Amino acid sequence: MSISSERRSRGVLAGVCLVAVALATVFAVNSGSTQANSANPAIAAGSAATGSTGHQLHFGVAYGNTLLGAPTATVDAALNDAVAVGAEWVRVDLPWIAIQPTAESGYDWSGLDTLVIAAGTRHLHVDPILDQVPQWARASDCASDYECPPADPNAFAAFAAAAAKHFGPMGVDTWEIWNEPNLKAWAPEPDPAGYDKLLVATSKAIRAVQPHAYIIFGGLAAVATDPSLKQVSAYDFLAAVGRLGGTRYVDAVGFHPYSAPVMPSAATNFANISSTPYNLVAALAQSGTPDVPIWITESGANVAQAATDPTAAKPATQQAEQEQAAYATNLVQTVAANPHVAADFWYADQDAPQDKLFFGLRRANGTARPSFDALKTAIAQCRCDSGN
Template sequence: MGMRIRFGERQRLAVAAIAFTVSLLATVAGGLLRPSDAPAEPADGGAAATAAAPQAVKVDPRVIPVGIAYGDTLTWKSDKDLAAGLDDAVNTGSQWIRVDLSWNNIQPENNGRYEWHRFDRVVDAANARNLKVLATIAYTPAWARKSGCGSDPSCPPAKPEQFAAFAKAAAQRYAPKGVHTWEVWNEPNLPFWAPKPDPAGYTKLLDVTSKALRAADSKAFLLLGGLGAVGTDPSLGYVSQTEFLEAVCKLGANRMVDAISYHPYTYPYLPSAKTSFGTAMEQISSTKDNLVGVLAANGTPDLPVWLTETGAPTNGPGTATDGKNFGSETTHVTEEYQAQIAADTVPAAVANPHVGAVFWFADQDTGRDKDKQRRSLFYGLRHYDGRAKPALEAWKGAVTAYERTLAPASAPAGPPSTSAAG
């Protein structure tokens, strides 16, 4: 999702309304709806249903990265606000941050110059706080986009080799600063690969980019671009996460990376909820068609699944659900229920042995209360004006509780190839 929701918020709401209708029909057909057999919603949070109360989830002692995803916000903040944003990660016990390393920002002109200062500030401030950085490399400057794609930075580059050259330059600059974890693009199964997903085009970009990153950074740990949890819908330009993963695996993409990325927005369900239809979290490994099954069928059953975005919005068009009551206009959650989701996210992720990391999106809202036309603006642990939501303390509680389950003096570390470098 990131911070670049430009396409079809109105269309997503239409999908949400359809999903609610399906949920309600299932309720009528099945009698009283129980949390254990409630229908699932699209992972962008379209359908709402009765959600189970938070359940204690037994966590194992696996050590996985836990962090906060900031999208493309930190590079534009003042020094004061940048410090405040990263201090939230530190104060909640999160040891990682996920941030956009946007080609569009760094090389806006085709003049051979890179404006690295935009990202230098973020990396330096993170290092000062011992925070590890997951850099999402994406978004094309106007001069490098495919002809006719328009003004959207989500357009893929006309020449993938130019994108790979940027990625190589980024790795050469930031690997010495401790950045070794790279996510190649964001939600390529949605129109974040504009104007519509293209598994072959994305795999070609990943091929040349992965080679460039590894050539520049011997410790590089590479992630497939985070897959949005949606159903296939050609009218919206959506390809389901499993269908897209299957297509790129057939082209060898799973053998170009060290992990895949996934964005399981489960609201209005709790992340640990069990349903007959399968929530976005269940679609990792529990449903009939799941990500791990696709990986196994294509020869990489042990490839971990990094949850590089998950969360829930507290404002937007429509109405909010408290996890118990809902209607056809429900599109977001109350602040109190967002806190329940935040508290449930870490234990639910750790409980799945296929999950390799979990990141909450986002730290702070990017919209004011009057900006209700887009729920994408309201995923923060804080309001636009900096006031904390209950979810901030809930996330802190979940992270610190998880860390207490680890061995003494242990803390969430990096992937195997990067842990030594931090």
């Protein structure tokens, strides 16, 4: 995940402003085209909510790397939260480095098997993020960073195909290729041409095993193009890959439009999906793939005060948590109003203080924040055009 300028800036939002912004969402209008039909059974048959524009909208919870190899009790509690808030998807890391740390070791899928089985019993679909190349498979000039791409895209594609072969019979047929490749998460700096090669090779390899697999373009960070920071805007990166033909190999494009403390309905990051002059939908249309939908594979709001007040004992922290809850409500309303958005994943289930991340629906001690019930209520109230 990225820390954009909007996410860095914190401040107390006045209660009346929160109400005004939330009400403004009701009147938000986004122009759109018909969402592409999916061949993936999980997408086509899943019990998606339908927003005010009549498009299917799937909700999920993003867990990052917190559940890979975690104890069964931890996995069960985390997935129970997804069910409780009304989500039908979970997004988790599937790092190659953890599956095959050495060239000779072979693939060890056991770290994710528990999660996939537990998700299946709860009728939850899994969006695994394929990334993090082991040292032995990186280029020699970029061997010290696990975020470096593979020396050979076909080697990564072989890993992805093996994952599809292993987890396909367990119900997994959706795959997200890398995470935030428009940042230094593709080390040492973003490379649209390099990502295009990886994306095409990996998509082909997965579909050779799973012809109807659903492939997601790795979630793009909502940042501005800035060579000094080694980052490329989501529009610029997507347009560059599209010109090379890469968007023809995906079923959806991942996007991470964090915007707190600005509410989604008023945020440029969310307008960049389809409303600003240089938006993701426009980039897809220019590439000849106008019907590819946007999957918000990460969204959420940080409670920075939790770093020093983990139990929310102070009024300022309690106020920040109320703002996070209002953000969750506004987020669901905003994505439901945009027909180009087909899925939204809240990051995260629980705070990760070791990583200085406080986006959780739960605090580090496991207690629920107001955002838990706010997200649950907002998802439940996301109705179809008929009002049912």
